[in-house]
Amino acid sequence: MALRAAAAIAAAQPSSRGLLRLLSSRSAYPPSTTAAVFARQAVEPKSSVFVSGLNKRTTSERLLQEFSKFGEVVRTRVMIDRTGCSKGYGFVQYATIEEAAKGIENMNGKFLDGWVIFVEYAKSIPEPRQQCPRHLRQ
Template sequence: MALRAAAAAAAVAAQSSSRGLWRLLSSRSAYPPSATATAFARQTVEPKSSLFVSGLNKRTTSERLLQEFSKFGAVVRARVMIDRTGSSKGYGFVQYATIEEATKSIESMNGKFLDGWVIFVEYAKSVPEPTQQTRRHLRH
């Protein structure tokens, strides 16, 4: 009888501790997000003529990107980014002559297949100016 009571108490304790663990893992982090993450999340991207294209097949070339995106307007530049070994990084940039052409391209190409892979197209984000603290960090 005492053995059953001890087993029942152990089961209740295990259940309550796993419930606490579940609460811990499913709740938001106890730490607030960093200022950089908050600023990046709040950054609204203004429409511009430059687009960021992600999810590219490793075999997609800049010429292929130019060919597909020139259907929607005059492409000034199309470039697939490559690493030091010459392999594609899986993303690239397309720049149109006008914002209207870029918007049309986003509406038409976002979520479509290119060379067998689903690509995502959005306005390119501008690179923030380095702060004094960032400059100091880069020097060391």
């Protein structure tokens, strides 16, 4: 009786070779398109750039100091939360698109206040669609 139970348990468990075959087999389904959805989309050049990866102690004045080496900076802004702490990103607005391109080229991937920063063209915020409440729709 015990021999039958041991044989039934051994038959129910997959062998290591079968498990390896299962894990290494290719899927019959095509690759997911979610990777394409999350891929970075090309942003049209503009005079404003987005800077991420900022040190929490980096200020707008420090951004102005570093980015003004590559052109005339109109405005800088480090985004802060309700408590006054930096969120780790900010914006730099140049006078021209050419200066913005120069700033991106020279500052992307560089160290600023001990942290590696990433610089790219700022994206436009889409305007919210005007929707009326359901009870007002006819």
